[in-house]
Amino acid sequence: MVSRLSALERAPVFFSFQESTLRALARRIRRVTVPAGEMVVYQGEPGDTIFFIERGRCRVVIEKPPGAVTVAVLAEGDFFGDAACLLNRPQQASVYAQTDCSLLALDRQSAHTVLAGREPGAIEELQKLADQRFHSFADTSVQATWGMLLEEATVVGVYSPKGGSGGTCVSLNLVGALARRHPGEVLLLDLDFPYSHSALLAGLVPSSCLARTASVPQEPFEEVLLSAILVHSGGPMILPGALRPEEADEVTPELVTRAIAVLRKTFRYIVVDLGVTITDATLALFDLTQHVVLVTVPELSSVKSSADALDILVQLGTPPDRLTVVLNNRTERPAVSKPAVERALKREVDIEIAFDGNRPEQAAVDGQILSLTNPRSEMARGSETLAALLIGKHSRRVT
Amino acid sequence: MIRAAHAAGPILRAHSELRRVAIRRQLQAVAAGKSTGVPSDAVESRYGAARTVEEITAGLREDSLPVQLLQVAFKNSLVADGVIERLQGKSIHERLGAARLVAALRMYEATPWLVPLLAAKDPSVADASARALGRIGGAASATALLHAIRRRGLNRRLIAELARGAPDLFLESALAHPPRPALRPALAIAAGLRRRRTAITPLLALLQRGSRKERVITCRALGWIGATTAVPVIEAALDDRDWKIRMSAAKALGALRAGSSRPALERLYTDPNPKVRRAAHQAVRRLTHGA
Numbered sequence: 001m002v003s004r005l006s007a008l009e010r011a012p013v014f015f016s017f018q019e020s021t022l023r024a025l026a027r028r029i030r031r032v033t034v035p036a037g038e039m040v041v042y043q044g045e046p047g048d049t050i051f052f053i054e055r056g057r058c059r060v061v062i063e064k065p066p067g068a069v070t071v072a073v074l075a076e077g078d079f080f081g082d083a084a085c086l087l088n089r090p091q092q093a094s095v096y097a098q099t100d101c102s103l104l105a106l107d108r109q110s111a112h113t114v115l116a117g118r119e120p121g122a123i124e125e126l127q128k129l130a131d132q133r134f135h136s137f138a139d140t141s142v143q144a145t146w147g148m149l150l151e152e153a154t155v156v157g158v159y160s161p162k163g164g165s166g167g168t169c170v171s172l173n174l175v176g177a178l179a180r181r182h183p184g185e186v187l188l189l190d191l192d193f194p195y196s197h198s199a200l201l202a203g204l205v206p207s208s209c210l211a212r213t214a215s216v217p218q219e220p221f222e223e224v225l226l227s228a229i230l231v232h233s234g235g236p237m238i239l240p241g242a243l244r245p246e247e248a249d250e251v252t253p254e255l256v257t258r259a260i261a262v263l264r265k266t267f268r269y270i271v272v273d274l275g276v277t278i279t280d281a282t283l284a285l286f287d288l289t290q291h292v293v294l295v296t297v298p299e300l301s302s303v304k305s306s307a308d309a310l311d312i313l314v315q316l317g318t319p320p321d322r323l324t325v326v327l328n329n330r331t332e333r334p335a336v337s338k339p340a341v342e343r344a345l346k347r348e349v350d351i352e353i354a355f356d357g358n359r360p361e362q363a364a365v366d367g368q369i370l371s372l373t374n375p376r377s378e379m380a381r382g383s384e385t386l387a388a389l390l391i392g393k394h395s396r397r398v399t
Numbered sequence: 400m401i402r403a404a405h406a407a408g409p410i411l412r413a414h415s416e417l418r419r420v421a422i423r424r425q426l427q428a429v430a431a432g433k434s435t436g437v438p439s440d441a442v443e444s445r446y447g448a449a450r451t452v453e454e455i456t457a458g459l460r461e462d463s464l465p466v467q468l469l470q471v472a473f474k475n476s477l478v479a480d481g482v483i484e485r486l487q488g489k490s491i492h493e494r495l496g497a498a499r500l501v502a503a504l505r506m507y508e509a510t511p512w513l514v515p516l517l518a519a520k521d522p523s524v525a526d527a528s529a530r531a532l533g534r535i536g537g538a539a540s541a542t543a544l545l546h547a548i549r550r551r552g553l554n555r556r557l558i559a560e561l562a563r564g565a566p567d568l569f570l571e572s573a574l575a576h577p578p579r580p581a582l583r584p585a586l587a588i589a590a591g592l593r594r595r596r597t598a599i600t601p602l603l604a605l606l607q608r609g610s611r612k613e614r615v616i617t618c619r620a621l622g623w624i625g626a627t628t629a630v631p632v633i634e635a636a637l638d639d640r641d642w643k644i645r646m647s648a649a650k651a652l653g654a655l656r657a658g659s660s661r662p663a664l665e666r667l668y669t670d671p672n673p674k675v676r677r678a679a680h681q682a683v684r685r686l687t688h689g690a
Contacts, residue, residue, distance in 0.1 A: 032572050
C-alpha cells in the first residue's frame with residue numbers, strides 16, 4: 001500500500017490531488033508484473049486501464065507496416081494507456097516491457113469511483129491531459145515516418161552474430177561504396193561495443209563519441225552530436241559509439257533514438273555497425289532501421305548463430321525483403337559450403353564476398369577503406385553490390 | 400365487496416400501464432437531453448424502467464451521451480439510491496429489476512451491493528448480478544466474478560461476464576499466477592473470449608505446460624484470439640495422444656485459417672477417433688472456403 005501510494009505521489013498527473021484521494025486510489029490499484037519482452041498493450045485494441053511504471057522500462061512502439069518504430073522509452077513514474085482508458089480510444093501504440101517491469105494498473109471503474117466523489121472536475125482534467133498526450137503522440141507517430149514522408153536518411157543496420165565475421169569491415173566498406181555516390185551524405189554509426197574501432201580502421205582519430213552526448217540537454221544536443229562526427233577524406237563520415245569500454249553503458253535506447261532522429265535529417269544513409277551482442281540499444285536500433293544486413297562466415301558456429309539471429313530478426317518484425325544476408329569468405333577454402341550455409345539459414349545468401357587474401361587486414365593497418373582505394377578487391381566488389389542493392393531498394397531522391 | 404375489488408382490477412392495471420408509459424417517455428426524454436428528472440417511482444419493477452433503460456442503452460458505450468444523461472438524472476433525482484437499496488430487497492423481482500437497471504446504467508457505485516447477489520439462491524438474480532458486474536467491469540467486478548467461478552465452477556454466464564468486465568492484463572496476470580489452479584480453464588476461456596493479443600503468451604505457456612483440460616481449452620482460446628504466432632505450437636498438439644486435444648487443435652487451426660497446417664490436418668483424416676476426423680475435415684473446409 002505504501003509503495004503504491006508513493007508511486008502515485010510521484011506521478012505528475014496526480015500532483016494536485018488530496019492525500020485522501022491518492023490513498024483511495026492506491027487501495028484500488030493493482031500491481032502487475034510483466035517479464036521483459038512481453039506485450040503490455042497492443043496498438044489498435046481497446047483499453048480500460050492506465051498503467052504507471054513502478055519499476056522497469058517500457059518501449060512504446062508504433063507499428064506502421066512494413067515496420068515498427070519505437071517512439072518512446074518510458075521509465076519509473078511514467079504512465080501510458082490514459083487515452084484508451086479515459087477517452088475510450090483504441091490504443092495508439094503497442095507497449096512492450098523492455099526490462100522486467102512492475103506496473104500499477106488503475107482501471108477506469110476504479111478511477112471513476114474514487115475521483116467522481118472526491119475530486120470534482122478531476123476526470124475532465126485527466127481527459128484533457130490524455131487528449132493532449134494523445135495528440136503529441138500522434139505527432140511523434142508522424143515524425144516516426146518522416147524518413148518516408150520527408151525523404152530522410154535510410155538507416156541500415158549491419159549485424160554479425162559472431163565476432164570475427166568481418167561485420168565492421170563490411171560496414172566500413174559499405175559506407176565507402178555509398179559515399180562514392182553520395183559524398184558527405186553517408187554516416188557510419190559504430191555501436192560495436194565494447195570496442196568501437198571503425199574510426200581507427202579508417203585512419204581517423206576520434207576525440208568524442210555518441211556516449212559523451214548522453215548528458216547534453218536537448219537544445220545544444222544536435223550541435224554537440226554533429227560536432228562529434230569524424231570526416232573521412234574519401235567522403236564517408238564516422239560517429240563512434242564509445243571511446244572507452246565503460247562508456248558503452250551510456251548509450252541507452254533513448255540516446256540512440258534521440259541521436260537517430262537528429263542524424264536522419266542530416267544524412268542520406270546511416271549505416272550502423274551493430275556488433276555482436278544484442279543490447280537494449282541494439283534492439284531500439286532494430287526498430288529504427290529500414291534494412292538489416294546480416295554478415296556471416298562459412299564456419300559452423302557462425303552459421304548456427306546466424307540462423308538463430310535470423311529467427312530473432314523475424315520475431316522482431318523485420319520483413320524478409322528488408323533483410324540481406326552477406327557471406328564473407330575469410331579463408332581460401334571454407335569449411336562449410338555456400339549451399340550448406342543456405343540450408344542452415346533456410347534462405348538464400350544474397351551477396352557472397354570472395355576470399356580477399358590479406359587485403360582487408362592490410363587496409364586496416366594502413367587506415368584505408370578498400371571500397372575507396374582498391375575497387376578491384378573482393379571486399380570492395382561485395383560492398384559495391386551491397387550498396388547497389390540498398391540504393392535500389394531505398395532510393396527515394398533523384399539527384 | 401368482491402365485485403368492487405373485481406371491478407378495480409382493470410382500473411389498477413390501466414393506471415399501472417399509463418404510469419409505465421409515462422415513465423418510459425420521461426426516460427426517453429432524459430436520454431435525448433430534453434428533461435433532467437427521473438420520477439421517484441421509476442424504481443418500481445412493475446413500471447419496467449429497467450427494460451426501458453436497457454432498450455435505450457443497448458449497444459451504447461458507457462461514455463455515450465444518452466448513458467451519461469441517464470446516469471446523471473438518476474443520481475440527481477436520488478433515484479439511484481433507491482435502486483441500490485432495492486438490490487438488497489426481499490423480493491426477487493425487486494433485486495432482479497434493480498440489477499438490470501444498474502447494469503444498463505453502468506453504475507460503478509453499485510458494485511459492492513452486486514457482489515453478494517452472485518451467491519443468490521435464485522439463478523435469475525445471480526445471473527442478473529453477474530451480467531451487471533460484467534457490464535460495469537473493473538478489477539473489483541472481475542475479482543468478484545472470479546470468486547463466484549471458484550464457488551460455482553465453469554459457469555457460462557460468469558465466464559462470459561468475466562471476459563467482458565475484466566480490465567486490461569487482469570486475465571493475463573491471473574493466468575500466470577492464478578489464485579487457485581482450478582481457475583485456469585475458466586481464465587483461459589475468458590481470455591479467448593476477450594480476444595486480446597496480450598493473452599497469447601500466457602495461453603501459450605498454458606498450452607505447453609497445462610493439464611489435459613487446460614490444453615483443450617487453450618487451443619480453442621488461441622483460435623478465437625486469432626493468434627497466428629501460436630500456429631506451430633497448436634500444430635504440434637495435433638499429434639497429442641489425447642483425442643480431445645487433437646480435436647481442439649484442429650478446430651483452432653481452422654479458426655486461424657492456418658493454410659500452412661493443411662497437410663498436418665489432412666493427416667488426421669485417418670485418425671482413429673471419428674470426432675477428430677470430423678474436426679479435421681471441418682478445419683480444412685474452413686481453410687479452403689473460409690467458412
